[in-house]
Amino acid sequence: MGNRYMTTNTSGPTVPAVPALTGTVQRPSGMRAHRYRPFEGPDLPNRTWPSRRLRHAPLWCSVDLRDGNQALVEPMDLPRKHLLFQQLLRMGFKEIEVGFPSASQTDFDFVRELIDRDLIPHDVTIQVITQARAELIERTFEAVSGAPRAIVHLYNSVSPLQRQVVFDAGRERIRELTVDAVRLITKLAAEHVGGVLMFEYSPESFTATEPDYALEICEAVMDVWQPAEGRPIIINLPATVECTPANEFADQVEWMHRHLSRREHIVLSVHPHNDRGTGVAAAELALLAGADRVEGCLFGNGERTGNVDLVTLGMNLFSQGVDPMIDFSDIDEVRRVAEECTQLPVHPRHPYAGELVYTAFSGSHQDAIKKGLDAMERAAGLAGTDLADTPWGVPYLPIDPKDVGRSYEAIIRVNSQSGKSGVAYLLKTEHGIDLPRRLQFEFSKVVQRHSESSATEVGSATVWELFRAEYLSPGDRLRLGDAQDGRVAVRLDGQEHRLAAGDGDAFAAGLRELGVDVQVLALSVQPVDGEPSSVAVCAECTVDGVPTWGVAIHPDGAYAAVSAVAGAVDRAAR
Ligand SMILES: CC(=O)SCCNC(=O)CCNC(=O)[C@H](O)C(C)(C)COP(=O)(O)OP(=O)(O)OC[C@H]1O[C@@H](n2cnc3c(N)ncnc32)[C@H](O)[C@@H]1OP(=O)(O)O
């Protein structure tokens, strides 16, 4: 059965959608959609990628120092390149494209410094890119001379559009140009002094290229390089401009994966960009479709809308219980270094790393998070395990912020969208006071009134000030004095008395004898950390038949109970 909302099929024209159920009729926008055509990918009726699952991390290659760098307003200078390189090493990247040394003196010098100053760990491979032009290839080999492990990465665009408008050449000519470049690289690689030299080929604009031609050109490249045991080749399939939905990219990758010869000697790599905003999805589906390796940048820096974001990709694996093989445990430091090197801010809502992504303002989210965290603590206590090793299950928080080096401090922030639980969470975590549920309702209205009138966020210091002003500051009707010999001094409506101070109930009985209509419904008592350690008492009372709360904090528990009841009477008169 067809999808009732479908507006096109692959062969027919676009027709306006007419959703039958809601009665809504959508009108054509008048935008010039007729100028654009979908790219026709390979026909792959028996695709296998949809039923696969990602169970392990791919090989990662950071291209921050090349593709990310070439997209910056001010490309990185040497100190910034070193800073980012060191950060990538700390995170555990083992393949790092460090530049385009034939294109810029800075990149050339950077590669030379890495090699000459012995800055490349023995298990790390640097990668350098070059166009298919002899003088640029020769200069590239000069740059990597003496490198212990290096990948020379050759690219040239093979799409029909670029063949026509950039190179003014047909398929044959482009293949010759490519093969000539690979011959030169093969020769220079054989002469390479130093260590291991590997080769990567990218048919640039792969996603906009006829599949049979992309395959033909990769086969021609391999005929020259002759990949074999111990002599692999990296075939990198770039979505230079992301121009297909992620599922179609997956089809393209699976098609290549199945058709490439010598597959066992190929590291099949993908290089997604993010023009449609689906770079991460494209990379994930490409891995299901047979790719072994992903090239991308931290936080999705790169040309236009960026390269695929390696942080999101890696953390997506992590959140499914798969070790990403990259260390994101200090995400704020990674973000700080990336921002310093690229001079680009990371969005506050950036997945896993943005300033606001572990923060809830809205009441129902805060309530669920608070309950989830409480349940986690109980579960850890019952199992006798460390909270950090307890299976994670907190609503609205896909991962434990502590796993990326964040604290719980910013999880709940209060504004006019917040409810009782957020306010209660702040009082509990910042001041150690666990409000009884009905008091949470009462006090959250005080906070709500304040946030609506100020139209701002209410920080935890303000919540505490509001709490003190509401519950802990004496008013005019009833004030307590010293307690002595089981009795407490009271000033009620301007008259001095001494009443029994045994507990809240006895004190309330004394007040009733003085004509105050007060009943104690419940007293909640809890210890509060501090110097000296104190007791907090929340007294649920009725005064003149009206439910009213009083709160007191005091080192002496009995005095705190009396004081809380006095507070309720005093508040009722305000
Ligand atoms: C998708 C990608 O990210 S690819 C990487 C792109 N990165 C960069 O371009 C950053 C660094 N680039 C540069 O500094 C320069 O472009 C250089 C040094 C590589 C070349 O500079 P120039 O010779 O001045 O050429 P220009 O910058 O105008 O590049 C266009 C020329 O390169 C040719 N070209 C583009 N790509 C390739 C390629 N992969 N192989 C061979 N020639 C190519 C074009 O056909 C054009 O040649 P033409 O002038 O004869 O028509």
Ligand SMILES: CC(C)C(=O)C(=O)O
């Ligand atoms: C792999 C290279 C050439 C690239 O950056 C791209 O095609 O996007």
Ligand SMILES: [Mg+2]
């Ligand atoms: Mg790119």
